[in-house]
Amino acid sequence: MNLDFTPEENAFRDEVRAFIAENYPAELRKAQDEGRALTKEEYLLWHKVLAKKGWVAPGWPKELGGTGWTPTQKYIWSEETARADCLGLLPFGLSMLAPVLYTFGTDEQKKKFLPGIYNGDVWWCQGYSEPGAGSDLASLKTKAERITADDGKEYYIVNGQKTWTTLGQHADWGFFLVRTDPDAKPQSGISFLLIDMKTPGIEVRRITTLEGGHEVNDVFLDNVKVPVENRIFHENQGWTCAKALLAHERSGIAGVARSKRNLEKLRTISSTERSDTGSSLLSDAFFRRKVAELEIDLTALEFTELRTLAGESSGKGPGPESSILKIKGTEIQQRLQELALEAVGHYGAPFLRDLGGNAAGVGPDYAEGLAGEMFNGRKTSIYGGSNEIQRNIIAKMVLGL
Amino acid sequence: MDFSFTEEQSMLRDTVAAYLADHYDFDKRRAAVSKEPGWRPDVWKAFAEELGILGAPFSEELGGLGGGAIENMVVMEEFGKALVVEPYLGTVVIGGGFLKHSGHAGAADMIGGIIEGKTIFAFAYAEPKGRYNLAALETTAKKDGAGWTLNGHKAVVLGAPFATHLIVTARTSGGVRDAGGVSVFIVEKGAKGVTTRDYPTVDGNRASEVYFENVSLGADALVGPADGGLPLVEKVVDEAIAATCAEACGVLRKLHEGTLEYTKQRKQFGVPISSFQVLQHRMVDMFINVEQAVSMTYMANIKVGDDAERAKAASAAKVQIGKACKFVGQNAIQLHGGMGMTDEMAIGHYFKRATMIESAFGSVDHHLARYELLSLGKAA
Numbered sequence: 001m002n003l004d005f006t007p008e009e010n011a012f013r014d015e016v017r018a019f020i021a022e023n024y025p026a027e028l029r030k031a032q033d034e035g036r037a038l039t040k041e042e043y044l045l046w047h048k049v050l051a052k053k054g055w056v057a058p059g060w061p062k063e064l065g066g067t068g069w070t071p072t073q074k075y076i077w078s079e080e081t082a083r084a085d086c087l088g089l090l091p092f093g094l095s096m097l098a099p100v101l102y103t104f105g106t107d108e109q110k111k112k113f114l115p116g117i118y119n120g121d122v123w124w125c126q127g128y129s130e131p132g133a134g135s136d137l138a139s140l141k142t143k144a145e146r147i148t149a150d151d152g153k154e155y156y157i158v159n160g161q162k163t164w165t166t167l168g169q170h171a172d173w174g175f176f177l178v179r180t181d182p183d184a185k186p187q188s189g190i191s192f193l194l195i196d197m198k199t200p201g202i203e204v205r206r207i208t209t210l211e212g213g214h215e216v217n218d219v220f221l222d223n224v225k226v227p228v229e230n231r232i233f234h235e236n237q238g239w240t241c242a243k244a245l246l247a248h249e250r251s252g253i254a255g256v257a258r259s260k261r262n263l264e265k266l267r268t269i270s271s272t273e274r275s276d277t278g279s280s281l282l283s284d285a286f287f288r289r290k291v292a293e294l295e296i297d298l299t300a301l302e303f304t305e306l307r308t309l310a311g312e313s314s315g316k317g318p319g320p321e322s323s324i325l326k327i328k329g330t331e332i333q334q335r336l337q338e339l340a341l342e343a344v345g346h347y348g349a350p351f352l353r354d355l356g357g358n359a360a361g362v363g364p365d366y367a368e369g370l371a372g373e374m375f376n377g378r379k380t381s382i383y384g385g386s387n388e389i390q391r392n393i394i395a396k397m398v399l400g401l
Numbered sequence: 402m403d404f405s406f407t408e409e410q411s412m413l414r415d416t417v418a419a420y421l422a423d424h425y426d427f428d429k430r431r432a433a434v435s436k437e438p439g440w441r442p443d444v445w446k447a448f449a450e451e452l453g454i455l456g457a458p459f460s461e462e463l464g465g466l467g468g469g470a471i472e473n474m475v476v477m478e479e480f481g482k483a484l485v486v487e488p489y490l491g492t493v494v495i496g497g498g499f500l501k502h503s504g505h506a507g508a509a510d511m512i513g514g515i516i517e518g519k520t521i522f523a524f525a526y527a528e529p530k531g532r533y534n535l536a537a538l539e540t541t542a543k544k545d546g547a548g549w550t551l552n553g554h555k556a557v558v559l560g561a562p563f564a565t566h567l568i569v570t571a572r573t574s575g576g577v578r579d580a581g582g583v584s585v586f587i588v589e590k591g592a593k594g595v596t597t598r599d600y601p602t603v604d605g606n607r608a609s610e611v612y613f614e615n616v617s618l619g620a621d622a623l624v625g626p627a628d629g630g631l632p633l634v635e636k637v638v639d640e641a642i643a644a645t646c647a648e649a650c651g652v653l654r655k656l657h658e659g660t661l662e663y664t665k666q667r668k669q670f671g672v673p674i675s676s677f678q679v680l681q682h683r684m685v686d687m688f689i690n691v692e693q694a695v696s697m698t699y700m701a702n703i704k705v706g707d708d709a710e711r712a713k714a715a716s717a718a719k720v721q722i723g724k725a726c727k728f729v730g731q732n733a734i735q736l737h738g739g740m741g742m743t744d745e746m747a748i749g750h751y752f753k754r755a756t757m758i759e760s761a762f763g764s765v766d767h768h769l770a771r772y773e774l775l776s777l778g779k780a781a
Contacts (some may be wrong), residue, residue: 003742047639134738136669164739209742210734210749216742276767278578286766339729341756342764346527346557349602349757361598362610363529363556371603375753377735379742386738388679 005072012073016080023049023112028087036211038087040123040170045118045247046087057094057118061163064110065118071309082257090167093117093124096173100192100241113173125197126221127162127176128242135389137177138186142221144178144193146235151396156193157182158201164383168204168217171197176221181236192238194230201225209379211372212353225286246385253322253384254329255317256302259316263295269366270343274397281343288298294335301328320397321389330355330380330387337374404699406475414475414684416452421483422734427747430484440563445487449518455493456516459501463512470640474647474702480516483687484754486606488521494644495610496522498637499568499585503625511566511587523564523590524641525555526634533763535570535634537578540613542571542586546695549573549623551586551616551675561609562588562599567637571611583631585624590617603754635707640760643705646698649722649758655689656733656751660684663737663748670770680736694725713775716768722758723765730755 005013025045031038058074060066070078085370089095098117101110116122133140141162149155158178174195181189196286197204201224207216234240267282268290275284282288305325341348347363348371361368381387397401433441443707449455457472461466466472473494480489497515500508514520531537542552551571561567567588577581588595594616597609625633639710661684662709664675674680701718704710730752741748759765 129739134669135674136671139669139671159749208744210744210753212744216739274530274532276532276537276770278530278534278537281532284766286770309643317422342760342766345532345760347529348760349557349559349604349606349608351601351603362598371753371756374605374756376729376742378752379739381735382738382742386735390675391679 005076006343007075009072013076013080013196016077017084019053020080020084020086021057023053024084024086025049032085032087038304043087043167044120044123047089050089054382056089056120057098057400059095060098061102062389075248075306076083078257082261085261088258090123092126092166092171092175096126096245097124100232100245103244104192104241108229109194109232122172123167123170125131125168125171125174125219126166126176127165127195131159131163132133135386137242140177140179140190141176142176143182144180144191144226146180149225150357156191156226156228156231158193158195158224158226160221162219163207163216164219165204165217165219166215168197168219169206169214171204174219175232177238177242180238184236186363187239189236190242191235192232192239192241193226194232195221195224195226199226201223206247209376211375212351213372213376215376221239236296252303253324253380254301255333256298256305256329259298259329259332259336260302262340263291264300266291266336266340266343269340272364272366273343273345287343290339292330296338297335298332301325301332304328320393323385323393323398326384327381327387327390334377334381337370337377341370341374408472409466410468410471410475411565413454413457413468413472414479417454417476417479418482420447420452421479421485423636425483425485425536427484427750430605431484431750434486434489434601438562439601439607440488445518445521448487448489449516449632453516455489455518458493458497459512459516463509463651464481464516465512470544470702470705473640473644474557474698477644477647478651478698481648481653481754482655483772484605484652484750486532488563490641490644490648491524491560491564492522494518495524495637496566496568498602498626498640499587502633502636503585505587505624507621520566521560521564522566522568523558523561523609523674525558525561525567525588526638527556527558529554529556531556533767534578535579535638536583536631538572538583539577540569540571542573542584542618544573546618547620549590549618549619549620550587551613553613555611555613557602558597558611559602559606559608561590561597562607566590567595567611568624570630570634575628580631582628583634585634586618586622586626587632588613588616588618588622592618604757605750606757627777630742635712638762642704642715642719643698643701644763645758646694646701646722649755650691650695650698652755652758653694653725653729653752656729656748656755657684657687657691659748659751660687660733660736663740667738674736681735683732686760687732690725690729694722697721713772716763716772716775719763719768720765720772723760725769726755726759 028042031042057065058069059068059341062068088104101113131142144156144158146156176193176195177190179189180191180194201222203220205218206214268281271280273281275281344367347367352363456465457468457476461467492515500512511520542549542551567590569586569588571584572582573584594614596612599609602608665673667674673691697718701714704714733748734752737748740746
């Protein structure tokens with residue numbers, strides 16, 4: 001057991017660091033620094049740079065475009081991208097749909113859809129949750145009836161409503177869970193469909209979140225006609241795909257590298273801010289203790305994640321233990337957001353977003369948007385299977401209770 | 402020992418609650434705060450003329466209802482339930498508090514203006530580098546003949562966009578954090594040399610950065626003793642804390658009630674989610690937090706008039722309330738699931754207000770430190 005990096009791994013780190021420094025899009029950096037909502041094109045700038053380099057999908061099998069990196073290299077990659085504050089890649093295609101496609105899809109489906117995901121030419125969104133089906137996802141009601149149309153081809157006619165569709169306002173395609181057998185047990189009558197978002201009958205409607213942002217949407221489907229060949233895996237067996245996807249969704253969710261980066265930001269902010277006595281806030285006994293506790297908690301999470309990664313590289317897939325990563329990862333992210341807001345004191349209150357992009361700041365630049373981030377961050381313990389559901393998974397699958 | 406309210410206090414509560422139920426539902430509030438001017442002067446006028454509540458804590462000789470801290474508590478708790486943004490705290494509790502306690506020659510007139518709804522105060526005390534230290538002042542007032550010249554920058558002055566007058570703390574002598582050398586002034590917001598940058602806050606209120614550039618003040622602008630104003634500031638801030646705790650109780654009760662209601666209606670796995678034991682225990686813990694917060698708020702408002710106990714009581718209450726705001730607010734969102742994340746539901750708006758109350762007039766850490774010092778018999 002050791003924690004040393006080999007000379008090759010250190011060389012890899014240098015290579016990654018140099019690549020980011022030379023190739024990270026300047027206009028994206030500027031947009032991030034301004035803290036404004038990104039355009040669709042800006043979201044994909046970094047993705048396209050990485051696709052060209054061949055580094056956009058480290059998790060994919062090598063023959064499909066994966067990098068073939070070892071778990072350690074992947075770890076170095078996520079550390080370096082977080083350290084450089086690179087924009088996170090959109091997960092919908094790359095890490096949510098793609099594993100389902102290459103595990104369950106036909107060769108034709110892989111050929112048709114994987115390149116668009118890899119190159120960032122097609123924006124995907126997720127149609128899973130429904131107003132009545134959140135934690136209890138299997139109770140979903142969106143219905144797909146199979147018909148033979150006048151053109152002699154088979155289609156599903158989809159009707160229903162999906163919700164919490166993240167960045168669905170930009171999506172070209174969506175992957176949806178729909179009920180194809182209303183009489184079967186909840187989990188056995190579901191199918192996994194790929195739907196072109198330009199199909200007539202689809203309406204994407206904005207949901208404004210509590211901090212005022214537009215990230216999630218309702219998606220209404222009214223007699224949406226979907227070719228049967230757009231179904232992944234067997235009819236009525238979509239739950240198998242959904243479960244595989246959720247496991248992948250969880251394994252990336254610890255966000256250790258990003259939290260480390262945010263911890264550094266918190267240190268910078270709190271060493272700039274003044275305490276009541278005029279010293280730096282970071283030297284305040286109460287505050288620095290909280291920062292230290294959080295850092296220790298993050299170290300524990302980091303090593304738990306490394307143990308999980310090591311297990312995966314020896315052939316085990318992400319198991320129910322990954323629920324630990326989701327729970328602790330999101331708790332730490334939320335705590336970081338709370339402490340950053342706490343650090344800036346009075347200047348956590350101003351809300352300048354509605355005054356337009358050109359409004360000059362109030363207070364220090366780093367204070368702007370911290371409250372919004374903290375409010376928005378409450379979603380992380382709710383989405384991807386709420387933290388209560390994650391505890392149920394551990395109780396049942398790990399502890400056997 | 403008696404924790405009951407007098408008939409007058411109960412009537413005051415009923416009057417305020419009934420008015421807010423008719424005129425201040427969530428949609429009306431949201432419509433008002435999301436456009437200019439960000440508050441409703443007609444509601445303020447009704448507070449003054451129909452309800453007469455702007456005189457709640459003032460003596461009858463001054464035209465008030467003859468109440469005090471408990472009356473403020475009653476009003477503020479109801480305001481918390483409706484997320485009222487109109488400047489009762491800044492005007493009646495703080496502006497009125499400085500006037501009542503200072504023996505200022507113009508106090509009776511100005512309190513009359515408050516009660517009529519014509520004089521509106523905002524409290525300009527915080528500074529960019531002062532954090533929660535009330536004596537950390539870079540704003541200065543220099544003696545100029547009989548009067549003063551004011552210079553400085555005050556940060557995040559809540560309710561300043563609505564105010565006619567500002568209560569300003571300034572340094573008249575000594576070093577930046579000295580307890581001595583603090584003085585308090587009343588400044589007309591329209592005075593020459595006063596500029597503001599107005600903006601909304603994350604919880605639907607309005608605030609300003611306020612800049613003073615060689616503002617000429619008459620001798621009568623001084624409230625309380627020159628150089629010795631800090632004890633007065635602390636007293637009024639403690640009263641403001643007691644009132645803010647009461648507002649928090651209203652907010653917390655709504656967060657808890659809303660969560661109970663939602664989890665009883667929301668079904669997953671074929672049953673209301675309120676039937677899950679893990680959520681029941683969470684809601685019990687929220688309930689305990691709310692009850693403890695209410696208890697501390699009563700305690701603080703009972704003791705706030707007693708100068709020997711006031712400071713410790715206010716800080717203790719603020720610590721308890723700050724923790725409750727975090728726990729109850731965050732869990733209310735969690736138990737609402739995705740719906741809790743939407744702007745459409747009231748619950749998120751209560752959560753945002755609770756979060757801002759957490760740090761109002763000092764964070765949990767600030768008041769823990771102050772409490773510790775007071776317990777050790779040191780001045781904080």
